[in-house]
Amino acid sequence: MEKPLLLNIRGLKIEGRSGDTWHTIVKGVDLTLHKGEILGLIGESGAGKSTIGLAAMGFARDGCRISGGTIDFDGIDLRRATETQRRGLRGKRIAYVAQSAAASFNPAHKLIDQYCEGPVIHGVMLREKAETDAVELFHRMRLPNPAMIGFRYPHQVSGGQLQRAMTAMAMACRPDLIIFDEPTTALDVTTQIEVLAAIRDIVSQFGTAAIYITHDLAVVAQMADRIKVLLRGNEVEEADTRSMLAAPRADYTRSLWAVRSFARVKQPPSTGRPIISVRNVTASYGAIDVLKGVSFDIHAGRTVAVVGESGSGKSTTARVITGLLQPKKGEVLFNGKPLPASFKARSRDQLRQCQMIYQTADTALNPKLRLRELIGRPAEMYLGLKGKALESRICDLLALIELEPAKYINRLPSELSGGQKQRIGIARALAAEPQLIICDEVTSALDQIVQEGILKLLDRLQGEFNLAYMFITHDLATVKSIADEVVVMQHGAVVERGSKAELFANPKEEYTKLLLSSVPEMDPDWLNRLLAARSNNDKSGRSTHSSV
Amino acid sequence: MNRIWRIIGQRLLLGVLTLFIISVVIFGATELLPGDLASQLLGQSATKETLDALREQLGLNLPAPIRYWNWLTGFLQGDFGTSMATKKPISELVGARLVNTLFLSLYAAALAVPISLTLGVLAALWRNSIFDRASNAVALTAISFPEFFVAYILILWLSQSGFFPSMVRITEATTTLNLLYMAFLPALALTLVVTAHMMRMTRAAIINVLASPYIEMSLLKGMSPMRVVLRHAVPNALAPIINVVAVNLAYLITGVVVVEVVFVYPGLGQLMIDAVTNRDIAVVQTIALLFASAYVLLNLIADVLSTITNPRLMHGR
Numbered sequence: 020m021e022k023p024l025l026l027n028i029r030g031l032k033i034e035g036r037s038g039d040t041w042h043t044i045v046k047g048v049d050l051t052l053h054k055g056e057i058l059g060l061i062g063e064s065g066a067g068k069s070t071i072g073l074a075a076m077g078f079a080r081d082g083c084r085i086s087g088g089t090i091d092f093d094g095i096d097l098r099r100a101t102e103t104q105r106r107g108l109r110g111k112r113i114a115y116v117a118q119s120a121a122a123s124f125n126p127a128h129k130l131i132d133q134y135c136e137g138p139v140i141h142g143v144m145l146r147e148k149a150e151t152d153a154v155e156l157f158h159r160m161r162l163p164n165p166a167m168i169g170f171r172y173p174h175q176v177s178g179g180q181l182q183r184a185m186t187a188m189a190m191a192c193r194p195d196l197i198i199f200d201e202p203t204t205a206l207d208v209t210t211q212i213e214v215l216a217a218i219r220d221i222v223s224q225f226g227t228a229a230i231y232i233t234h235d236l237a238v239v240a241q242m243a244d245r246i247k248v249l250l251r252g253n254e255v256e257e258a259d260t261r262s263m264l265a266a267p268r269a270d271y272t273r274s275l276w277a278v279r280s281f282a283r284v285k286q287p288p289s290t291g292r293p294i295i296s297v298r299n300v301t302a303s304y305g306a307i308d309v310l311k312g313v314s315f316d317i318h319a320g321r322t323v324a325v326v327g328e329s330g331s332g333k334s335t336t337a338r339v340i341t342g343l344l345q346p347k348k349g350e351v352l353f354n355g356k357p358l359p360a361s362f363k364a365r366s367r368d369q370l371r372q373c374q375m376i377y378q379t380a381d382t383a384l385n386p387k388l389r390l391r392e393l394i395g396r397p398a399e400m401y402l403g404l405k406g407k408a409l410e411s412r413i414c415d416l417l418a419l420i421e422l423e424p425a426k427y428i429n430r431l432p433s434e435l436s437g438g439q440k441q442r443i444g445i446a447r448a449l450a451a452e453p454q455l456i457i458c459d460e461v462t463s464a465l466d467q468i469v470q471e472g473i474l475k476l477l478d479r480l481q482g483e484f485n486l487a488y489m490f491i492t493h494d495l496a497t498v499k500s501i502a503d504e505v506v507v508m509q510h511g512a513v514v515e516r517g518s519k520a521e522l523f524a525n526p527k528e529e530y531t532k533l534l535l536s537s538v539p540e541m542d543p544d545w546l547n548r549l550l551a552a553r554s555n556n557d558k559s560g561r562s563t564h565s566s567v
Numbered sequence: 568m569n570r571i572w573r574i575i576g577q578r579l580l581l582g583v584l585t586l587f588i589i590s591v592v593i594f595g596a597t598e599l600l601p602g603d604l605a606s607q608l609l610g611q612s613a614t615k616e617t618l619d620a621l622r623e624q625l626g627l628n629l630p631a632p633i634r635y636w637n638w639l640t641g642f643l644q645g646d647f648g649t650s651m652a653t654k655k656p657i658s659e660l661v662g663a664r665l666v667n668t669l670f671l672s673l674y675a676a677a678l679a680v681p682i683s684l685t686l687g688v689l690a691a692l693w694r695n696s697i698f699d700r701a702s703n704a705v706a707l708t709a710i711s712f713p714e715f716f717v718a719y720i721l722i723l724w725l726s727q728s729g730f731f732p733s734m735v736r737i738t739e740a741t742t743t744l745n746l747l748y749m750a751f752l753p754a755l756a757l758t759l760v761v762t763a764h765m766m767r768m769t770r771a772a773i774i775n776v777l778a779s780p781y782i783e784m785s786l787l788k789g790m791s792p793m794r795v796v797l798r799h800a801v802p803n804a805l806a807p808i809i810n811v812v813a814v815n816l817a818y819l820i821t822g823v824v825v826v827e828v829v830f831v832y833p834g835l836g837q838l839m840i841d842a843v844t845n846r847d848i849a850v851v852q853t854i855a856l857l858f859a860s861a862y863v864l865l866n867l868i869a870d871v872l873s874t875i876t877n878p879r880l881m882h883g884r
Contacts, residue, residue: 126781127876136785
């Protein structure tokens, strides 16, 4: 039986401004949503997902404008409505859950004040009633200590909890529609499950319709009744979740499905002396130990993936290896010889041997320097190249990362796409001709198709130069495609390590099992099965649930 | 709460250290001035003998470190010394003037702070509107003129036409109301000088915050633009606003010299200029140290307020 129509968008066009010109970013999209239904919007960045989600609230960000089409919400034409009318709907009948709850909660106010603001200002309920209601919803969102958590400030609450508190806040006025804009993208996999389950439950309890925006197919498969695929502001296709997963019609959708096809050729077990050997390293920030006796080796030509939740000590380990943080105990051996603890005490050649690539190329590249200087500096500093030799080295490096030298050498980072910037990060690391490159979440900020390109490039370069990679990531799919060996970290300690094949096929530690089982699969029943399995485990007294 | 006391403690210690360094600088600077009080007092008729005798009498013949030590310990005990020109205790000279200057500063602050904060908030709310541009232009015009010029313009417009007096005479009989009336023009001149700075900083700080995701969130919760600015933006923009207000309040206390002279206002600035002309070093040093203390104290208050208004600093994880 068809439920009544709630949202009906026809021919939606949205323009964005760059400088003085307006260009179309959403090019005539239709969207219908019935009461209580969940629609998944997926696509890469720049597809217009968030822009469409916001347009469903009659909202356009600064520098954007809705230039065509109609947005009909339950009989109200949002484009014709006055700003006051639209404001009356926002938060009350259409609510929004943002990607980063940590950034979207106001740091100056307690959670409860931010929760109550909507219902009180919209005249839905009085403050006291709203406070009691908040505790009820916090409870339903399975937040710890629901009676008290509202009286904390956002910085005192973890990311996963904030995301659930934000969903509760969106529910405050019992809206008809909630826009979820990548609500779990910033979370660890183990946390993500809790949030996904809580969101799904509360939405079904209140019969709320939702638009669920994400770039993660496996996530949307758990959440949505129907899926709409977007590409550069156009609809590619739409179908109900099961039939789309079973048989995507459009080539583009199939390519999204196939993104994880890249897999590194299996390497023979590494032997001989490792390039880098981390030996029993304990390190701290202030009084708190953030690394506790961490040990592992990295061999030439091999990729060691270091995985774990945020705060597990992955990046801190990298800081110890590079000498940015001096360990309290333990040491780092380079080709069998101990490296001085501080980078200041290391020779230029020792520094050269170990380079880093960072998560956000945007902040890791000096925006005022041209590519010539960005790549040229390490080549000049470490290898003493000058003049013609330097120039030809820069061109070689650009060719290595598959950017045409003549076209790109004088560009600024702002003139590059996200994937291209990350390639510059790689070229800059290569310029020093190191033996080890530490890749810190280098693909996390990129779209899946772009990620694929970067991973392939890294793999090719590793083959050409016999490089060792330390690959820090929280994304297990990336680990599956690129790693030779895996180190699993939790709370600053190594939980388990071993070859990729062995670890994935036969994880020994509970935490590794939890981590592996938390990776969403492209199966609409995956979350149900997992939750059922975990609650059975709980009942049988062997809790594998992590506290989030 | 312990955090806040620790911060206050740290800042107080730093403030004392700053003042100590300033006192050394002040003393050193006055030492470098050509001539001293003895040669000033005796004028042309001075002989070497009379100069030496007078210097001994005034204690000017002692080595500089000892004179510094005597001055500093005296200062700390509330004994600012005697004005060598007028033979009166400096505390007596400075006391009344200090009250007058503080009154004028507070008067100007009471006008300038609310005006500039309101204008700043409204300019941020209606950014790029006619209002924003007009208030910006007026404030910039006011700040671009030298203070004495602003003061003379005010005298020309508001005093020549008889609305307000252009001179301030404070006697025993002056009532507060009367004083408010008489001091209006100097207060207004100071207001015009400091408003632009505070207003533009308020506007910039708020607009900076308006780009945050939580501002978009509050809009998407259906909050009105006014509420978004006042409730969601301003609390997060307080630290820079508090600091710019503190710097300007300090300026109102220490920068009033020119305005006081134009309006013949009996404040510390006037006294300082007289003392400099008379080579009355002890008075100059006292006033300079008072001005420095005002700066240090106001910055201390600003630091503490910025901390108190920031939950991330006030409440641990």
